Amino acid sequence: MTDRPILNVWGAEHQYGDRKVLRGVDLTVHPGEIYALLGPNGAGKSTLVGAICGRFKLTGGEVALDGQDPFVTASARARLGLVPQEIALYGHMTVRENLEVFGRLSGVMRCDLAPAVASAMQLTRTADREHVPVRHLSGGYRRRVNIAAAILHRPQLLILDEPTVGVDIDAREALDTVIRNLRDTGVAVLIVTHDLDQAGALADRVGFLREGRKVLEGVPRRLIEQAFGQEMEILVQMHLEPDMDGESILAAEGLERRKGNLWARLDLDGYNAAAQLDRRLRGLGLIPREIRVRAPSLQNLFSLVADWSRAA
């Protein structure tokens, strides 16, 4: 990672009619860095990405890609590659044909096309399917070709919008490897995602957007340490769906429902607290199927940020 950022956003403000969607967001991404932009729906992530891609002029603030405004200067946009959330490929065409088309559309000269396609396929590990129509590929392969189509012109900044939607764990790991490989070649990667696990595993830095403001930014591990200190997360998977009394008992133990029948809380005395919790619940007739103890994740941080915002 170098000191000079490839992307600079200063005080980004934007509004649609009377609705303010960005309220003074600052952002920098450096070459060789993976930055994950996190936030709930409506936080302003898509608007910020649209402005970075030069799709519209911000109502306030500035965007600079390698020092140039992407809305005004086409050569600034040549420095970025966008991987949309959808599979933005032609399904009736093979991997190679798609890459040739998007190479030309992104300004790669005809004479440079073959090496660019070969390089993109190598980086994304898609060369073994080069003659297969995209519609016949698995979800994970499509995602990788989706990335390959955005790096043909060797962008300095790669923006990935929700790159792991609809892919299984194996495919996600393969995607993570591809993204790390790109980062290692010096490309700055900006990931916009809801997938906090992926952000935690991949990102060198994360930024939380909420209601148009950047409410937190930093290295994930440090942010978690700062927020939770020595606290551990206790996850309780209940055997049966608790009735109303059972829910009251779990709430009294400080547990919050996560998803389905999974409950969680933070505790400084992680393992001992988990053992005591197990005994107390069993004594009250609530049988946990599994209790796990783990270090807090970005998910916990995300919930904490949401709580702060609500309190504010």
Added chain:
Amino acid sequence: MILAMFRVMALALWRDRGALVMTFLLPPLVFLIFSAVFAGTTGEDIRLKLAIADDAHTPASRRLVDALLADPDLRAERTDPDTGERVRALVKAGRADAGIIVRADPSASDSPIVVVSDPSRAVAAPLTMARVQQAMARALPDVLLDRTLVETAPAVGGFTSRQMAVVAAAKARLAKDGAGAARPGLFEREDITGAKKGGGTIAYYAGAVSILFALFSAMTGALSLIDERRSGIADRILAGTRGMGPVVTGKFLFLTAQGVVQATMIFITAQLVYGVPVLQHIGPWLVTTVLASVCAAGLALGIVAFCRTRDQAQMLSTFIILILAAIGGSMVPRFLMPPWLQTVGWATPHAWTIEAYQSILWRDAELMAVYPAWAVLAATGLAGLMLAQKATRLIR
């Protein structure tokens, strides 16, 4: 970049065999059907089906009925039972195009023949009357003379007994020898130079079907603009340096080329099956075909670029295709339309395309006569292309 998009469109069509058939084989087939249907409406091949009843039962009425039954240009049948009611029932049931009831002797002065017709087949009544007149002239000249005398006697102050005797002799001679004899009529028919039976209609429908399908296929192809927006491809391209301009231009060129190939298939069929002289007018034909395709491609892209969803674009394009085809003469010949609708039709590319093709292939018109059509088609297509470019710039 433009060629890259041309390649995308070409591969999409080439790899969809159903679309390929629909695009290049269906138009000639529809043209063959339309031309077979409408070539018959020139009147040359119409053989009316007539139901005939003789209520008069006189010698003259019998001669008239026999003449009509023997007319090779009619499909006449005597009803059973031989009554006027039966004739009316057959016409009402649609089992006869028209009916004839001979209710009095044909020489009688007070409309002895009733023509029964269905208003939905209005053209059948005057055709039937003309056929009866011809049959009367051919088979009953003495009766016609009788009717003429009755009508002219008051005007000339009556006839003397000597004149009446001469007339009676002439009638007897006509009745004996004149029936069926060929006599020069009032009219002599002359077809325009080089005219081939049904040729004008064939050229008309080759043009009508080609612009109909050019627009239809262009609309279908232009829908890919919406697919690209929905699939994120437009986002990817818009984040680049050139925006959607080359994409729209590439699509425009492909849709134009597709329209040219489609029209070529139709006119090859027209030349092979009906002898429409396409090769003899290849230059002007090619210019007209390219400009009609330019018009269809531009119009389709211009319309689709302003639609937000595929459903919206499909509904709007179907509506526009049908309305333009109906008004512009792709479904029914324009000369059959009321004058105001013919005037409105000039607002459609269909009318100009058909006019251009007919001028070149049927009327052997000077190029000067085709320039207005070429100008309208080119201007419409380029305006559509500019609108599409503008609309896709707006989504930036």
